[in-house]
Amino acid sequence: MDANVITGHIIDAALKVHTALGPGLLESAYKACLVHERIIL
Numbered sequence: 001m002d003a004n005v006i007t008g009h010i011i012d013a014a015l016k017v018h019t020a021l022g023p024g025l026l027e028s029a030y031k032a033c034l035v036h037e038r039i040i041l
Helices: 003-021 027-036
Strands: none
Touching: 003 027
16 A cells, blocks of 8 residues: 555544544543554554
């Protein structure tokens, strides 16, 4: 898979999580949600 495609998927998932949760949470909360979105960091 192309690096640009992978990066696009990661950014899309991160924006989706950030929009749902908003700013100000601990990194671990965002990480757990990204794992749920199948973007494992």
